[in-house]
Amino acid sequence: MMEVFCDVFLPSPWWHPLTYKGKAGIRKGQRVIVPLGKGHRVGIVWEAKAQKFDSERIEIKEIASVVDSVPSIPEELLDSIGKAARFFYCGPGELFKVAFPTQFLKGTAVKEVDFRKDFSKRRSLNFSYIVPDERRMQFYKQTLLQDGLSSIIIFPERRKAEIFWESLEGKLRERGTLWLPGNAKKKWEKWEQIRQGEIKFAVGTGVAVFLPFPNLGRIIVDDESNPVYMNARYPYLHVRTFAGIRSQMAGAELILGGNFPSSRVFKLAEPECHERPDKRLIMVDTKAARKFGVKGVAFPLAISDLILKKTQEVTNKAGAALWILDRLGYANAVVCSECDHKPMCKKCGAPLRWEESKSALICPFCKEAQDKPTICPRCGAPMLIGDKPGAEAALDIAKSLLGSSDKIHFWHGGIERERSSLKKIVSTLKKEGGIVVGSRKALEVCDEIPVQLVCWLDVDIENARPLYDARFRAIKMLWDSLWCGKHAEERTVILQSKQPGRGWQKGLKAGWNIFWKNELQERKDLELPPWIYLLEVDGKPETKAKMLNEAIRLGIEYMDPEPDTGKFWIKAKKEYQLEQLREAWIPFFHVSRSYKGYPKIRVWMD
Template sequence: MYAEVALAQGNFVYFLGDEFGWISPGCPVLVPFRNSTRMGIVVKVMATTTVEKVKSVKAALSEEPILGRGLISLSSIMAEYYGASQGKCIKLMLPPWVRERIKNGKPLVYESRVPDHRQAGKEPFEPKEQKLHPEVQNAISSHRFKTFLLFGEGRMDTYLASIECTLGEGREAIFLQSEIALTFGVVEKMRSKFGDCIAVLHSKLRQKERAILWEGIRRGNFGVCVGSMSAVFAPFPNLGLIIVDREDSDAYKAEQHPWHNVRDVAVMRAKIDKIPCILGSSTPSFESFYNAKRDKYELLHTGKTGRTLPVTIVDMHKEKTGALSRYLMKRTRETLDRGEKVVLFLPRKGYSQFCMCLDCGWIPYCPRCSVTLNYYKKGHKLKCHYCGYERPAPTMCENCGGIRFAYPGGGTERLEMTIKSAFRGARIIRMDKDILRTPAECERAYRDFKENGDILLGTQFVIRVPQPESVTLVGMISCDPILSFPDFRTSERVFSQIMKTKEMIKKGEIVLQTYNPQNPTFNYIKNDDYVSFYSEEFKKRRRFKLPPSSHLIRILSTSTEKEKAREFINGVAEELRKCGYQFLGASPCPIERIKGRWRYHILVKVSDPRKFFHNTSLPRAVSVEVDPRDMM
């Protein structure tokens, strides 16, 4: 007998001795590889092989498979789609603690520590018509693959009814949220409805705690898994439903190889397991809405899009009052006088984007990245947001010796000082990654705002979580930094961001400050008109063969030597020309250097990434990302 074993370097065939005749797909094994011994996962068992000079499996590390056949199949499909090895995709599915325990031949967790919250004898659920669409109920009951796009606000009723129906069928459900911080409110609702059968799984848990929950899920001891990215791989033995809320969020896109999109992986897994998948959003991603338009997904409306909030657009060219316009200052003061709360959003951290000598114009840059250093007044320091490099802020210009400096482009630190000065006595809570580093700290700060705060200010987090009813004013200090990004998705991101802010509060007003009030995106936002916005944007993208009508593949070459990085990318460009592919580049990335490595990239337009990887052979010196969300 022979086994195909998935390693990080690829799949390899090994001989199975008689003592390993019981091994099946999903079992971890130790195998010789080059001059070392590696741990791999068996993905296939065969009676014969055409491979010559086959080495033997050294040891089996578990008496049973640790991954089911569904997850093994998923890893294979992911590897094919994302151009990665199956071993690297399997690595995503196993928590680090689990991998280490298996590698060292230890039990995953001690039996007494595995929680058990099985739902025994639960009566089948009879859904109410207004909460669960008949097509969704039918797909759950018949164990049939189908992807639903749930469009609109008030999606939670449908989610809860779908999960209850799934549990009534004796199966399990996965509920995905784009941010770890968003899971807290969801878990509270679910535990009040379903009891203790909820497992919360995400990467910020302590490794041991995460491994214990993972093992409990693998044994079927939970009914529902709530989490962010890693929860899509929850190893349920009898999975019946996957829900992806806010499916358009960029947070679902992995930031390291194989750069998978959790939304797409959820659909892949649902197809393998022959179960329904519900994607939900008030502003669906263009890719999902495109699939719904082509009847690949079934579009469902929540019927709760009638509530509209006024959006006031302030032209900052007419203002000379700094970060806050006169109108926003007035509305903030009126809101506080009524005893209500205010949320202010600014997509930049720190005090200033950079510091500049007023005598010669010198600006300090990061020595390891092609970006300016952000200025922090607290500590009088400069910091790079890409590599973490820090240095004291200069008191004398290193170019001309001048001592006069300007600090343009304010961030959350400066905004906090401005607010404290303008609204003395107001209780101000600031939320950004400079001061809140863990989900627990975020939860405490958010709870403090709900109970005691007057003004909440910060970066992305403050507009991603549902706010208390007492919040009646949201100020978007500036969306211009996002609109200025060299990316065809910038309008989609701004539209989605502001529309989600409208979803976040129940009543009141949104004030949007901008230096570009004529941007057509703002008219669609004021009219709550996603469909027209999609139609216009899609026409532009189709003209240039951009997603969603095609796929983009980004090929990135990096090196500590600039010439070497350029040489690698030019070699790839020559190979692509021979294969007849359309591409943009090879050229330096918008941020040419990060963490001491020079960066060059190519963007390839393809109809099917799997065919691209099948027809081309790319050097290992470059990294490849399918459907990139960040072009920087």
């Protein structure tokens, strides 16, 4: 006999749907309540089809009840989630938990909406690498005003989204909403208004890419090369990639913008770099800089006379200057002067950072604190000294330069009560100017007030990180400091380096076209993204062996640098290999393995 069977996805880690008996008329996108184990769960129908069924051979449970009378989510959004789940090696249910409000996943009633496709739309891909930021934001505003397309505008950071939203005229804001983490009840009301088509555009951070506009016409992703767009927590979705998938499914325009393109975009389209910093960028040789001795630290801190002079000139006029040293703490590590022993974190194995403000040694990764020992734990020598000076040491030098601590501020990612602390700093800088010493996070000040001077005290450490894209991260950060925030074209940027203007730094003067052409050729020779896909897999050791066997069977290259752990890497040179591997690994993500846990997979592609 013919029966209706529904494939249903639940908010769960499984890669496959669960199949239930249903009734005629059930459609994709409707929520249903289904039996699972000893209870019931809310799921979303993925597919419903009628077929013959032998009830004597197989027992299939029935859908308990149907929540929605019609599909409650645009089909293009569900299709986008399905395609993204396959690409990012996760189940659609994992993305449900990111994409939809808790109320929706619990079955809260929503109004009926007719999600008809507008076939008059034509998908297009455009780029906007306009600098400085203020000019690019103006372009986004004009784009919103020129037509009535439902739009999503995405920024990598909350504050940047807020600033753009605040810059919009009142009448334009009446048509849209600011979509940020906050009150769950208010967000649920806004989400339902968006779903019903009452709101025409949204400005927000990455999660806004999932908003259920009934007839989505445009997605704008600003600062598209920002690493923040790769989710730090599982599922490891890349927001820009999902925006690309969704624009295809919805037939919407996709605009990728920013100061600096990603490797994948440059490989695809080779956009032109039309701006140069010219005299605003000054490069200084660290070897010729003045060396400031730091008490208790082996190496001095180099700060050029030019930085000291320019800083005094700016602060004397009540201007703002940033001193950036991406080496937090008083010293990056402590070392025994007798046996060269460095205290390490027992959890992470990383050298412990010396933070004088806390009189402690801090792990840079897990943040666990230890008392600073007075003698070496290995040889007993009393001479434990700092290795290389950090931002706290630069803070002391800045205070000496101005002769007062009132105009000196410290800003980095570890500051407590972040929002209120930054407001206080900005308020003081507006009144009397001063110096902000800290990590790269200090660039946030540029979004709040005009900053006349940015000084990178040791740019070489940005390139020294053990990442295949370290050069990109370094040059992007420096390039951003030239163009970000308010009145950027009036800002001077000074960078100190042991090899100023050489290697990857040439792109700062000549433009990012030069950087990417050289960088992409080297990555191609070394078989690195964007030419291939790198899969980082982390699971249990017993599961690892079986998953690697599947990769070997398919002839796909793998790397196993930590054989005693559950972590390994896959090198997929073609997209079809990603699909082959996913099919082979489906059994490891079956509902029957819930008690064993599931591996977590991250796809590196930039």
